[in-house]
Amino acid sequence: MESCNCIEPQWPADELLMKYQYISDFFIALAYFSIPLELIYFVKKSAVFPYRWVLVQFGAFIVLCGATHLINLWTFSMHSRTVAIVMTTAKVLTAVVSCATALMLVHIIPDLLSVKTRELFLKNKAAELDREMGLIRTQEETGRHVRMLTHEIRSTLDRHTILKTTLVELGRTLSLEECALWMPTRTGLELQLSYTLRQQNPVGYTVPIQLPVINQVFSSNRAVKISPNCPVARLRPLAGKYMPGEVVAVRVPLLHLSNFQINDWPELSTKRYALMVLMLPSDSARQWHVHELELVEVVADQVAVALSHAAILEESMRARDLLMEQNIALDLARREAETAIRARNDFLAVMNHEMRTPMHAIIALSSLLQETELTPEQRLMVETILKSSNLLATLINDVLDLSRLEDGSLQLQIGTFNLHAVFREVLNLIKPIASVKKLLVALNLSPDLPEYAVGDEKRLMQTLLNVVGNAVKFTKEGNISITAFVAKSESLRDARAPDFFPVPSENHFYLRVQVKDSGSGISPQDTPKLFTKFAQNQTMATRNSGGSGLGLAICKRFVNLMEGHIWIESEGLGKGCTAIFIVKLGIPEHSNESKLSFMPKLPGHGQTNFPGLKVLVMDDNSVSRSVTKGLLVHLGCDVMTVSSSEECLRVISQEHKVVFMDVCVPGIDGYEVAVHIHEKFTRRHERPLIVALTGNTDKVTKENCMRVGMDGVILKPISLEKMRSVLLDLLEHRVLFEAI
Amino acid sequence: MDVATLQKQLLDYSNSLFREGFLDKQFNQLQQLQDETNPDFVVEVVNLYFEDSERLLDELAKTLDQQNVDFQKMDAHVHQLKGSSSSVGAQRVQNVCVAFRNCCEERNIEGCLKCLQQVKHQYFLVKNKLETLLKLEKQLVAAGGSIPMYC
Numbered sequence: 001m002e003s004c005n006c007i008e009p010q011w012p013a014d015e016l017l018m019k020y021q022y023i024s025d026f027f028i029a030l031a032y033f034s035i036p037l038e039l040i041y042f043v044k045k046s047a048v049f050p051y052r053w054v055l056v057q058f059g060a061f062i063v064l065c066g067a068t069h070l071i072n073l074w075t076f077s078m079h080s081r082t083v084a085i086v087m088t089t090a091k092v093l094t095a096v097v098s099c100a101t102a103l104m105l106v107h108i109i110p111d112l113l114s115v116k117t118r119e120l121f122l123k124n125k126a127a128e129l130d131r132e133m134g135l136i137r138t139q140e141e142t143g144r145h146v147r148m149l150t151h152e153i154r155s156t157l158d159r160h161t162i163l164k165t166t167l168v169e170l171g172r173t174l175s176l177e178e179c180a181l182w183m184p185t186r187t188g189l190e191l192q193l194s195y196t197l198r199q200q201n202p203v204g205y206t207v208p209i210q211l212p213v214i215n216q217v218f219s220s221n222r223a224v225k226i227s228p229n230c231p232v233a234r235l236r237p238l239a240g241k242y243m244p245g246e247v248v249a250v251r252v253p254l255l256h257l258s259n260f261q262i263n264d265w266p267e268l269s270t271k272r273y274a275l276m277v278l279m280l281p282s283d284s285a286r287q288w289h290v291h292e293l294e295l296v297e298v299v300a301d302q303v304a305v306a307l308s309h310a311a312i313l314e315e316s317m318r319a320r321d322l323l324m325e326q327n328i329a330l331d332l333a334r335r336e337a338e339t340a341i342r343a344r345n346d347f348l349a350v351m352n353h354e355m356r357t358p359m360h361a362i363i364a365l366s367s368l369l370q371e372t373e374l375t376p377e378q379r380l381m382v383e384t385i386l387k388s389s390n391l392l393a394t395l396i397n398d399v400l401d402l403s404r405l406e407d408g409s410l411q412l413q414i415g416t417f418n419l420h421a422v423f424r425e426v427l428n429l430i431k432p433i434a435s436v437k438k439l440l441v442a443l444n445l446s447p448d449l450p451e452y453a454v455g456d457e458k459r460l461m462q463t464l465l466n467v468v469g470n471a472v473k474f475t476k477e478g479n480i481s482i483t484a485f486v487a488k489s490e491s492l493r494d495a496r497a498p499d500f501f502p503v504p505s506e507n508h509f510y511l512r513v514q515v516k517d518s519g520s521g522i523s524p525q526d527t528p529k530l531f532t533k534f535a536q537n538q539t540m541a542t543r544n545s546g547g548s549g550l551g552l553a554i555c556k557r558f559v560n561l562m563e564g565h566i567w568i569e570s571e572g573l574g575k576g577c578t579a580i581f582i583v584k585l586g587i588p589e590h591s592n593e594s595k596l597s598f599m600p601k602l603p604g605h606g607q608t609n610f611p612g613l614k615v616l617v618m619d620d621n622s623v624s625r626s627v628t629k630g631l632l633v634h635l636g637c638d639v640m641t642v643s644s645s646e647e648c649l650r651v652i653s654q655e656h657k658v659v660f661m662d663v664c665v666p667g668i669d670g671y672e673v674a675v676h677i678h679e680k681f682t683r684r685h686e687r688p689l690i691v692a693l694t695g696n697t698d699k700v701t702k703e704n705c706m707r708v709g710m711d712g713v714i715l716k717p718i719s720l721e722k723m724r725s726v727l728l729d730l731l732e733h734r735v736l737f738e739a740i
Numbered sequence: 741m742d743v744a745t746l747q748k749q750l751l752d753y754s755n756s757l758f759r760e761g762f763l764d765k766q767f768n769q770l771q772q773l774q775d776e777t778n779p780d781f782v783v784e785v786v787n788l789y790f791e792d793s794e795r796l797l798d799e800l801a802k803t804l805d806q807q808n809v810d811f812q813k814m815d816a817h818v819h820q821l822k823g824s825s826s827s828v829g830a831q832r833v834q835n836v837c838v839a840f841r842n843c844c845e846e847r848n849i850e851g852c853l854k855c856l857q858q859v860k861h862q863y864f865l866v867k868n869k870l871e872t873l874l875k876l877e878k879q880l881v882a883a884g885g886s887i888p889m890y891c
Contacts, residue, residue, distance in 0.1 A: 424772050427889050431765065440755040443889035444747070451776075479751075481888075623789045623824035630773040630781050695823060717766045717826045720773065 018076050025069045032066025054101075054108055061101045064094035135291075142295045145173045150302045159310045163195050166303050170278065171197045174292055177245055177282060182232060182275040184209060184254070191232070191275055207231045213249075218273050223250040223293040223300075232277050245280030246288050250300045252276050254307060276300055348403055355396050362389045373699070402554055412561055416588045417457035419511070420445060423484060426464045428721065434472050439480055441472070446485035450509070454586030459558045463566075464513065466551045467579045471517035478518030478576070487512035487582050510564070511585050516578040522570040530568055531556040559583055610727055613637040614655045618648040618673070619662040619693065624716065628660060628693065631723050645673045652677060656688040658730060660714075663692045663701070674708040689730050693718070743885035750876045751888060757873065762866050766829030771889060786870055789828045793863055796821045800856055804849070814852065815844040821859070830870075832862045 036059035043055055071087045149169045153162050167179040178198055182191040185206065191214065193205040207214070213230045226233060228244035251273040278296060280286045366386040374382060427443050434441045471480045487510040522530070531552050559566040562583040570577030615637045619625040625641050632639045640656070642648045652659060659677065663670030674690050681687035691712040692705045705713045714726060757763045774781040796817050803814050822837035836859045843851035877887050 420775070424889065428768075431768070435758075438759070440751065441889075442747075442751050445886065447886055479755075621792070621820050621823045621827070623785065623792050624827040626785050626788055627770065627773075627827040630770070630778065630785065633778065634773045634775070695819075695826070716823065717769070717829075719765075719769050 022073060022076055025072045029066045029070035029073070032062050032069060036062050054104060057097065057101050057104055061094070061097040064090060064097050068094050138289075138291050142291045146295055146298050146302070149173065149299050150306075153299075153302055153306045154309070157310050157313045159307060159314075160195075162303065162306045162310060166276075166299060167195055167197045170296070170299060174278065174280075174295070176278050176280060178277075178279040180232075180277045181252070182207070182277070184272055184274065188272065194274075214275060217249045217275060218251045221251065221297065223248045223278075223288075223296040225288060226277075228279070232275060233279065243283055245282045245284060245286065247277060247279045248288055248293060248296060249275055249277045250296050252300045252307075253304045276303075344403075348400060352400050356393075359389060359393045359396060363393060398551070398554060402557070412456035412459060414454060414456060414586070416452055416454050418451060419449060419453040419585070420451050422457060422461050422464065423482065425721070426461060426468055427482070428719070429465060430468050430472055433469075434480070437472065437476070439472060439475055439478065441468075442479065442481045444481065444483045446483075448486050449484055449511070450486075450587060452588045453509075453511070454588050455562060455583070456558075460562070460583065460585075463555045463558050463581065463583075466555050467513075467515050467566075467581065470551065471515050471519065471579065475517040475519030475576075480515065480517045483514045483516075485512055486510065508584050508586050510582050512580065512582045514578055514580045516576065518576040521573045521575040521577050522568065523573050524570070531566070555581070610731070611636045613657055613727070613731075615639055615658045615660065616648065616652055616656045616688070617641045617660045618643070618645065618670075619660075620644060621662070624662065624693075627717070631718065631720055632660075634720065635724055635727065637727075645670070648673055649676055649680075652680070652688065654681065654686050654688075658689045658691060658727070660691050660693055662716075663694045663705070671704055671708040674705075674710050678709050691726070691730065743880065743883050746876070746880045746883050747885050747888060750873075750880055753876060754873060757869055761831050762869050764829045764831040766826060768829070768889065770829065771887070783874055785828060786874065789824055789830070790867060790870075792824050793821060793833075793867075796824075797856075797860055797863065800859075804852060804856060809847075809849060809852075811844050811847050815841060818844060830863075830866045833859060833866055836862050 039055055039059060043052070067090045068087070071083065071090050074083045075087060149166065152165045152169050156162055156165065163181055167181060170176060171179045176197065178196065180193060180197070181195040183194040184190070185192050189209055190206040191209050211231065213226050214232065217224045217226065226247050226249045228234075228247045230247075232249065233244075233247040252275070254272040254274055276296075280288065363386065366382055366389060369382050370379070370386060423443055423445060427441065430441060468480070468482060556566055559581050562585070564581060564583035566579070566581035568577055568579045613636070615632055617625060617628050617632065617639055619628060619641070620643050622643070625643065629639045629641050640651060642651055645661075648659070648661065661670045661673060670692060674692075677687065677690060689711040690709070691714055692701075692710050693714050693716050694701055695716050702713055712726065712730060714722070718726075754763075770782050770785055799817050800814060800821075803810055803817065818837050818840045822834055822841065825831075825833040825837060836855060840852065840855035840859060843855050880887060
């Protein structure tokens with residue numbers, strides 16, 4: 001070593017110092033070498049480390065530093081030039097690397113720092129997410145609670161159970177101290193404590209509904225925190241020092257069925273709410289959390305729905321019970337009605353027979369009485385009896401008919417009949433009354449009206465008679481005209497008969513009859529009532545009118561049965577009225593047009609003809625003879641006339657079924673003729689029936705006729721009807737001793 | 741003239757006849773016997789009546805003219821006349837015949853003469869009326885109407 005000109009004296013290399021240096025260098029080198037090893041080891045261990053290049057650099061730097069220190073070890077003692085060179089190289093390298101590293105670090109360290117900030121940021125985010133997840137979890141739990149509550153609530157349809165369950169479950173879920181439900185009273189002015197959680201039987205504790213706190217709760221659909229001191233929350237007597245927990249109240253809408261619209265959800269237009277009050281446990285630091293409030297609101301809604309379901313169920317059960325009751329009642333009523341109808345029918349059937357039998361007896365005997373010799377007063381009495389009993393019989397028939405008509409059990413008796421004769425008969429029947437009242441009745445049958453028609457003759461006549469009779473009845477003076485014609489299709493559709501749709505067809509025609517009178521008329525508002533049973537128009541009913549008001553009702557039914565229509569037109573009171581009816585009649589087959597070959601079917605009341613019946617008429621009076629002949633020809637008989645007794649005896653033969661003889665014929669007495677006839681024809685069935693025509697009504701004539709064996713006596717002049725009935729009787733019974 | 745007017749005229753006339761008692765319901769009977777198979781029945785019968793009655797009236801006049809009035813024969817004639825009138829419905833004539841017969845029974849010539857006068861009078865009256873009526877009917881039928889039933 002060269003000595004140096006240092007200030008300090010060169011002191012000999014202390015062995016100790018050198019030793020320490022030596023050791024420190026060694027350790028430094030060691031450390032320097034081990035650090036990169038550690039780095040490498042740990043970096044290799046860690047998966048993520050972006051700056052490997054830096055590490056390499058750093059490693060190199062450290063290694064070189066270590067190398068330098070290591071090489072320093074050799075410089076303590078004498079060392080050779082190589083060592084110096086190595087040392088220098090190492091130092092140079094180290095310098096380079098460390099400068100490079102230093103430079104590199106300038107870039108790297110901010111990066112590393114930013115990693116750190118990012119890490120911080122992520123941590124914050126993680127914390128936040130944790131928080132949110134906690135929230136979500138809470139919400140989910142709330143939802144679960146709600147579902148569970150709802151399930152519990154809805155699992156029953158009983159109102160009380162619903163409410164009780166709500167309170168219980170809410171209490172459990174939210175760990176409430178007390179939970180209460182206040183329902184509005186019937187008057188709607190107070191809230192009554194209806195259900196509580198802890199208290200078993202809530203006393204009928206009420207608060208008025210108009211409290212501000214209640215209004216506040218009712219005005220919003222959210223759960224509202226209320227003061228624990230308000231009346232609805234003060235359920236327990238405040239005792240001691242405990243701090244009451246927070247109280248929340250929420251409204252529960254009480255929905256009615258009527259609140260449900262078809263297309264909308266129920267608008268909360270209902271005014272009725274119940275109040276649910278929930279109290280947290282006292283002395284706890286718990287507060288109402290938002291999710292708990294939400295839970296409460298949702299539950300309140302669910303309760304409302306459940307209650308409405310319960311209400312609907314109640315209603316439907318009630319309705320069903322009501323229906324059942326009604327069904328039973330209706331059933332009973334129906335059975336009673338059936339029984340009543342059956343009873344009535346039985347009654348009618350019995351009465352029909354029972355009433356008619358005596359009536360017939362009365363009428364028959366009165367008629368017979370009429371035939372006997374009576375003083376004028378007696379005759380008057382008998383006539384009155386007869387008229388009254390006829391009226392009564394008609395009335396009975398009418399009532400019985402009407403009830404049969406109502407039953408629908410009446411059927412038309414269809415047959416072919418002479419239409420013209422029906423009108424003439426009605427005219428005949430109505431003439432006496434009309435002439436008494438000095439009314440002029442005219443009948444006008446249109447030429448195209450068929451003579452024969454198919455229908456119910458009896459009912460048609462009844463209808464016609466009724467209508468004409470009414471016309472006569474309600475006309476004090478003037479005239480009555482009856483017109484009949486075949487209705488053509490344009491006249492069928494009358495504006496006044498709008499529901500009437502006649503359908504003309506091949507075999508049918510519509511008969512239209514108009515009966516016009518100049519009587520008292522009918523006011524327009526009374527017209528609909530005319531056809532109602534028993535309804536009599538007071539202004540129309542005069543002293544003279546008898547009748548029960550059934551007539552037109554029956555007519556209407558008959559006309560309806562004949563597929564027709566009947567109505568009355570009147571221009572007003574005092575302007576007369578016109579009764580019009582249209583009925584459907586059939587057209588008889590045209591094979592037998594002539595009367596003579598036409599066989600009638602209806603006996604008694606109806607057109608009867610005696611086709612081909614050979615009769616002989618003996619009368620010296622040409623006028624009477626031709627009239628009688630005309631009568632018999634009209635009835636369809638084959639008439640031969642003789643004007644003297646001799647001729648009669650000459651002509652008479654077995655073919656003649658009936659002989660009409662005038663008993664006041666000069667020459668041979670009619671009586672003798674009868675005797676001769678008896679002699680000529682010994683056997684009864686060969687002998688023609690002998691009928692005397694006489695103008696004498698006395699008993700003597702009759703006795704004489706009987707004595708000589710005549711079969712009947714007729715008083716001249718004879719009407720068509722009379723002749724017809726005479727012939728009928730004769731042919732049926734082969735004897736006739738009335739017709740006077 | 742149209743059918744409606746003619747018909748009304750006919751109705752009025754016939755109604756007046758009935759009202760005044762010239763005709764009774766027997767005439768209606770005759771009308772009823774008239775139909776398509778017998779279209780002129782009424783006219784025929786009425787004409788027959790006219791013939792018969794005039795003959796009878798002549799006979800009656802002749803009988804009363806005689807010295808010895810044969811009441812029986814007269815009664816028979818009157819009876820005939822009564823019969824005819826009642827068959828036709830000539831009410832007034834019939835009624836007078838009844839009175840006539842009473843006179844015959846009483847053999848009262850004065851009464852009979854008077855009755856004969858009355859009968860003649862009534863007969864000619866009713867003949868006139870009937871002829872008018874039948875003429876109106878004919879007019880109506882010619883115009884196309886149909887004869888209504890009288891009452």
